[in-house]
Amino acid sequence: MENRRSRRAAAAAVALITALLTLVGALTAPAAAAPPPLPYVHGGQTVPTYSYADAVRESVQVDTHLDSDHDGKPDTVAVDVVRPRTTTRVPVIMEASPYYSCCGRGNESQVKTYDQHGTILSMPLAYDNYFVPRGYAFVAVDLVGTNRSTGCGDVGGPAEIGSVEAVIDWLNGRGTARYRDGRTASPGWTTGRVGMIGKSWDGTLANGVAATGVPGLKTIVPVSGISSWYDYMRLDGVPRATDYPGWLASAVNGRPAGTCDAVQSDLNTAGDDATGDYNDFWAARDYVRDASKVRASVLIAHGLNDQNVFARNFSRWWDALAAHHVPRKLWLHQEGHTDPFDIDRGAWMTMLHRWFDYWLQGIHNGVMSGPKVRVERAPRQWQQQADYPAPGARPVRLGLGAGDGGAGTIDTGRGSGTVTLTDNPNLTETQAVGDPNTARADRAAFLATAFSGTTHLSGTPTVTLRFRSDKPDTELTAKLVDYGTAARDDYLANDLSGIENLATRSCWGESTADDSACYLDTTEIVRTTDYGVLSRGWTDAAHHTGLTRYTPVTPGRWYSITIRLQPQDQLLAAGHHLGLVLSLSDEENTTPSGTGANVTVDLTHSTLSLPVAGATHLGTATTAPRLTGTAPAAPATRSTPTRLLP
Structure with missing residues (x-):
């Protein structure tokens, strides 16, 4: 009995001494080395550090698990990359679009161009010119069924959203891709942190992908984006145009003639023009329903007078994101279907720079402080507003x-x-x-x-x-x-x-002989x-x-x-x-x-x-006031087509 007690006491003593030695070792060990500062961050922001002319330009095909054209082979998605030539891993700014060959991007309708080997030579818009020297990669994704991707588009449906998800998966090591010569393409150059941006259909894709909750997508910037395709193609039961889904898919189709005819016909049937009902087809394209899945922050820009993608598409999305406590900010302007880059260029690019620095680089620059909303209430009259609608409305x-x-x-x-x-x-x-x-x-x-x-x-x-x-x-x-x-x-x-457009140009980033960073200045049309x-x-x-x-x-x-x-x-x-x-x-x-x-x-x-x-400033009236000078309107004629490319 005495021996057992002695053995237990000795064991306890050994355990205590071991614990003390471990604690002492922990206290005296050198502190873990802090990660080295990013070479392109100075003064609390990313700054031009890398040569845009010397940037790495790559074109790859990302594998998917989709077969949207029903040919028995998985769809592949064409992805073009421009990234800094550095061993430092960088985050990604991505624009997925159906417009890179058919219709062009931006106010000047730019398309992608390639060299003789099929590698990206020039990108539309200024995102690559401006952000690549500042330590970002820019990735331009051809939507399924368009330009150099295979498959068939389904107008905001599972195939289109899934094709963009596959690219984010690849960037985060969950997928595979190949160069055009068949070699495996590795995303080892990126941190995997992705921010999506784009106007119209491109912004719509950002909304739809965010609504899946895909890991790696950290922020989105939808400009004039759709949040519910029903709210785009139907006006509370009234069709904007007949056979609209199939027409849209055919307008951006990049596949050989006949490849996607059956898919486009099925889209029209499922859209159900005869009744105008909200059905399963539209529910599958209603991202507002899945706002609870959003894990990315959201910066929305939209025209309050947008007669293409009506403003309801931003307001319902904004409210749903608020209900699920998604970090968000909002820019509203009085123009139509227009990018803020062509309305208040300097302020918008400053905001984008701070936004991506915060959400993709982790720079604490205060971009989320202050009012949530910047709104233009009259031509060129911008105000800060705590929320939308205005508090107290x-x-x-x-x-x-x-x-x-x-x-x-x-x-x-x-x-x-x-x-x-x-x-x-x-x-x-x-x-x-x-x-x-x-x-x-x-x-x-x-x-x-x-x-x-x-x-x-x-x-x-x-x-x-x-x-x-x-x-x-x-x-x-x-x-x-x-x-x-x-x-x-x-x-x-x-x-x-x-x-x-004006006759002058302003430049946003670095240019090459093949890819200019200079764009026509613009002005609002005010009458x-x-x-x-x-x-x-x-x-x-x-x-x-x-x-x-x-x-x-x-x-x-x-x-x-x-x-x-x-x-x-x-x-x-x-x-x-x-x-x-x-x-x-x-x-x-x-x-x-x-x-x-x-x-x-x-x-x-x-x-x-x-x-x-605030106050309404309206009184009672027994008869209507007589107005003068209201017969001729400006513009005197209106020719809004019912079929529009979003």
Whole structure:
């Protein structure tokens, strides 16, 4: 017994001595060496360090597990890389696009060019010129089915998103790729940290890939991007154009003739033009539904007057990201389908530089501090805003009153009376919103008294109507108008961009003989007009029960429906008048099935909900104000095509 106790005591003593020696060793061991500073970081930012002319240029094919063209072979994705010539691993700025050969990128429609061996020679846009010398690689991905990639595009669906995911997997050592001569391509030059950027379809891909939660994607910068393809191709049940998905896929198709015909036909069938319903096809292309999966930070830029990718695509995405606590910032401008690079170039490039330095290089530069939103509320008048909608914005419910042979009223009281509309497929927007005091059978106009002070509109207006129709279906259109002379952005001009080129150029990065970093300067197109359309909204009467089921109305029966207009953020000047215009078919923006319906609206149970931050500055009105000088609009004509490339 005594021996056992002695052995236990000795063992305990040994254990204690061992522990003490381990502790002493840990305390006296030299501290682990700090990682060496990045050679291209000075003064709290990345700086030009590497030669752009001497950069490594590579073209590879990334393997995928997709077979989107159903040829029995996995699709491969063409990827072009420009990276610093250094042994230091660098992060990646990536733009995936269907436009690198068919349509071009940027205001000058640039395409990729290659040398005689098929290796990338010049990239569109200035991202490579500017960021590669600062310690970034730039990677340009040909979307599946386009340029030098195989497969067939499916317009925002699993094949397109999966093809870009495969590239991020390869950059993070989870996939394989080959040079064009068959040699294995290793991504050993990168840290695996990826930031995606791009405008329109390219920005859409950034949204869609982020919604998968793919590891390695650290940030995205979607510019004028789609967050729900239904919200792009359908306007609450109303098709923008027939056979739109297949047409888009064919417009950017880079495969031999006939290869993707069946896929494109299937896209049109699944899109279901006949009903306009939100179905499984659209759900698979609705990234807002998967916002909970987003692990990347998000910097959104969007035009509040974008008539290609409507502003609802940024606002629903922004709200969903907020609900899931995704780090995010927002730039809003008053132009159309335009990149901030062509609106406020210096400020935008400064923001991008700081954003990527923070999220991809880990430089603590304070970019996430301060207000979340930078917004242009009038031409060249930028403001910082804590959030969007503006803090304190709330819906102000306004009533609609029938007029006596002309415009009706908008006021803070309850509505009264009825109005009747007759469908006119040839009604233009200029006719609908111009000269609101003149009676027309094909539209109903309502006017408020003059604003007694500046009113801040921030958020999404809605119009709720109690209506009856003499046909089983009809489109319903609402337009919110600011009546009053002012300088306004002409966002419909120059292919819905709202900008025009100047004769001068500015340079953003280093150039080579084959790849210039210098771009035409631009300016906003601003005109003085008597009124401006603030927001537009459309819906289909047969979707009064919701967007998932086409339910024709019973002629003569009363129904209630809400039209969601596009979000906006503007200051409405004192002395101006708010107007609301209701009509039926709108063939300038949509492709409705014109039914020739006659619709009666019960104004007593119809309302306009206006999102206002601060005071509304509207009073009551017994009769509509008489406006002058509102008949001729500028521009006098409008030719918005219903089929657009996003």
